[in-house]
Amino acid sequence: MFPETINMNGSMNGDAVSTNHITYNYERIEKIARFLASRTTIKPKLGIICGSGLNGITSQMKDGQIIKYKEIPDFPQSTVAGHDGVLVFGLLNSVPTVAMKGRFHSYEGHAPEKCALPVRVMKLLGVEVLIVTNAAGGLNPDYNAGDIMIIKDHISLPGLSGDSPLKGHNDERWGPRFPALNRAYDVNLIKKFENCARQLNLSEGLRKGVYFMVSGPAYETVAECRLMQLLGADAVGMSTTHEVTVAVHCGLKVLGLSLVTNKTVMDWDCVDTPNHTEVLEVAAKRAGDMELLINHFVSTIFNS
Template identity: 45%
Template sequence: MHVHEVIPRSEYEAAAAWLRERLPSRPRLGLVLGSGLAALAEAVEEAAIWSFPEIPGFPAATVEGHPGRVIAGRLEGHPVLVLQGRAHFYEGYSVQRITFPIRVMQLLGVRMLILTNAAGGLNPAFRPGDVMIVRDHIGLPGMAGMNPLRGPNEADWGPRFPELSRAYDPALRALAREVGEAEGLPVHEGVYVMLAGPSFETPAEVRFLRMIGADAVGMSTVPEVIVACHGGMRVLALSGISNVLNPEAFEPPTHEEVLQAGRVLAPRLLTLIRGVLRRLPHEAGSELSKPHA
């Protein structure tokens, strides 16, 4: 598979049409569940479920902790479309292919996207099991040319040069902080840095990432955010801190550690997400669609 794949519009349209024929209701909210966090999907009511390979163009998820299913239903009264797991760049897909489901969500009318991921903590104040509301990101693969918007631009999907200074919706971040405080959850805000993976970071890389201002590190999310913002969606991203990286007393991280931390993080993230959704109105043309605050 080509690293720089340019997917024709017809592929996105075909996937959207396939889902549109089967969806129980029109989704306004999209949700992406990261490593070890698939259990969050159990909260979706009136669920209809399809595996990624059933849907035209969707990339198969091959990593443990990512079931690779699309779930349509309701969460806190909102019609939702949930990705239970995601595909990653390191699995051999292009950045266009791993963001394919996000563009399909846009075509289906999704106006708000909530993303979750498991991340390594770089900020020494973080502890395993904490949640970080993403305030900003550093997309190292994208800075090196692996940007999902590379190639011809579809002007009716979004601008050629999207502005990302407010990619992470300030009003949604404020809601998440409010919920965290009300529920007594260990919630921080910070900067997420994406690496291509799949190798974990060396101690020298951890020192570098801290030096450039990152608070948490992972291998996903940023390309999805870029496509969502290009398509006019409001974005909230939540990182579950699975381990904390200290370059001076380095303990090598493991994927098993990430999955184990997910068992603690999943209920915390679900509490945050439910709390945010409860604070949003349900009527069409509501806060889901409003521009950034």
């Protein structure tokens, strides 16, 4: 089920990829999944990846079982503030769920396929639907800090530059050599999420737009922000697209959500500078609404 990729030195092979001295072939990822299955009674149908400051949804999960990344054989480690580095298994509105409190980023030194490794593990555990959240900067001038953007599409600058998590030899057990990403974000899930927002009177500040992924970790220059806006992007961040690409490749349905934590700087004379503390502060203020929306949304798609 898992695609072979390339070695860190760029040489291709038909078996595996070496990232940070660990070869992540099918057998190794299956070993990770088996380890996790042996540590929990939850058989998840839903996977959630929590962005910076958006870990609160896990507090809504009943019968929670926490497994630290450092306890999982061959699992990467999260190093960013706001990313706790644990998997939480539990019931979210009666739906068996696994949530990542802490994701992996390219700027931490992880290869794209390693950033998306947990998605492959989730697939083996039985996950059918993936909810990906992130904190993002608003490029669209109509967006404000605190807005929630449903991701309708994305632009992956690393992917366009040849740094794709699917790079290398393809294993058909995972998916096709050339997966279609024009409907990466499931249209039916988007409609249901919008309906949930209306039912909860949370449509104000709910947007729908295009997410632009950069590798980071430096925040973007004014010229770069203007370029991204010109290309049609509404928000920018440093994650998500690697995970979504792999999720689509292995047949998961995806809902993507960006919490707009700041407006990007579009003027060279502006003295404001974005910072991670601001991101976490805005996320904390608006996270409750996002958690409420996700909770209601989950009951809609699995319990209706």
